[in-house]
Amino acid sequence: MPYLNAPAESIQRAFDIADGDLPEAAILVGQWVERPYFERVRAIWPGAHEAGSHNLVIEEQGRRIWIGVVLGGAMAAMLAHAAAVLGAKAIIQIGSYGGLADGCLVGDVLVPSLIVGRDGVSRQLSRNRPIDPNVVLSDLVRDEIRARLDAATVRSGTLLTTTTIAHERDSDIARWRRQGYAGVEMECAVTAATAAHFGIPSAGAFVLMDNLAVGHTVFMTSEEDRRRISMAKDAILRGSVAAAVRAIG
Numbered sequence: 001m002p003y004l005n006a007p008a009e010s011i012q013r014a015f016d017i018a019d020g021d022l023p024e025a026a027i028l029v030g031q032w033v034e035r036p037y038f039e040r041v042r043a044i045w046p047g048a049h050e051a052g053s054h055n056l057v058i059e060e061q062g063r064r065i066w067i068g069v070v071l072g073g074a075m076a077a078m079l080a081h082a083a084a085v086l087g088a089k090a091i092i093q094i095g096s097y098g099g100l101a102d103g104c105l106v107g108d109v110l111v112p113s114l115i116v117g118r119d120g121v122s123r124q125l126s127r128n129r130p131i132d133p134n135v136v137l138s139d140l141v142r143d144e145i146r147a148r149l150d151a152a153t154v155r156s157g158t159l160l161t162t163t164t165i166a167h168e169r170d171s172d173i174a175r176w177r178r179q180g181y182a183g184v185e186m187e188c189a190v191t192a193a194t195a196a197h198f199g200i201p202s203a204g205a206f207v208l209m210d211n212l213a214v215g216h217t218v219f220m221t222s223e224e225d226r227r228r229i230s231m232a233k234d235a236i237l238r239g240s241v242a243a244a245v246r247a248i249g
Contacts, residue, residue: 004081004197011085015052023057025244026066026083027237028076030095030187030206034069041067044238054079061245067237073121073163073190080191084198090137090247092240093191093204096229097183098165099211100176101157106221107228108208109149109236110183111142112159115204117189119163125193130158133192134201140246141203144239149232157182159204161189173212183208201247205240207232 006014012022031037034054041056042048048067051057054075055068066088068079080091097110115131117123122131146154160181162168168184176184188204195202207229210218221229 006085008085008087011082015082017052017082017086021051021057021064022086023066023083023088024063024248025090026068026079026088026092027240027244028068028070028079028091028093028187028191029237030071030076030093030185031069032071037069041237052082058241060241063245063248065241065244067241070187072186073119073161076187076190077121077194080194081198084195084200088200090244091191091195091200091202092137092141092244093188093202094236094240095185095187095206096209097159097185097206099183099208100160100173100181100213101183102213104155104182104208104211104213105153105228106208106210106216106225107232108153108155109145109232110155110157110159110206110208111138111145112182112188112204112206113138113156114158115161115189115192116158116181117161117193119161119186119190122161122189122193125197126189131189131192131196133203137201137203137243137247140243141205141240144242144246145205145235148235148239153232155182159188159206160184161186177213203243205236207236
């Protein structure tokens, strides 16, 4: 049987998920390393524990929520698929992005209003069409993040998902700017397309790490940049969990 059509019990067994750890919602985090991020999660939710590979399960207001670390489309697809099949009623992708628009500062947050996939995974599921995040869930995410940050730092716009950030060229950046994208990252279109395939609402929230529109790269990050990034990452994690709890009721 193809993986895409595998029943829930097969997915649960393959991911080694206990019955008590099945998700009611999932937060996927685009992150380079897993252990330090999970330490951050455990500092906020001391009862967090592992649920299969690359996942912690937390309880917030009596709801079970997965927090999974992914890097790139393949990992995002696997965890979003598992979460959807195993019961998640909302899936939120968070992480970081490279800015492509003028006027944005390191540490600003983008809650995408439209997602365009230029990676192989999302294009297969979305049939190469842009993906609309769920409006209600996106509004909840935006509201919860704004409650934790200066509202002026939370923006909307079209987010581009690409296969890797390692191979972009000046010509790519110029073309993306002409096409009006607010920013670029590696997982959101995959997570959103997978969620849409299974009829699950999805949304996203991303912290600006550098702004390619003005020539600012991660190699120029200042101490003030790091402070703003850290505050924003905390806000999108806590805010996304709070939004997921509100979404599933």
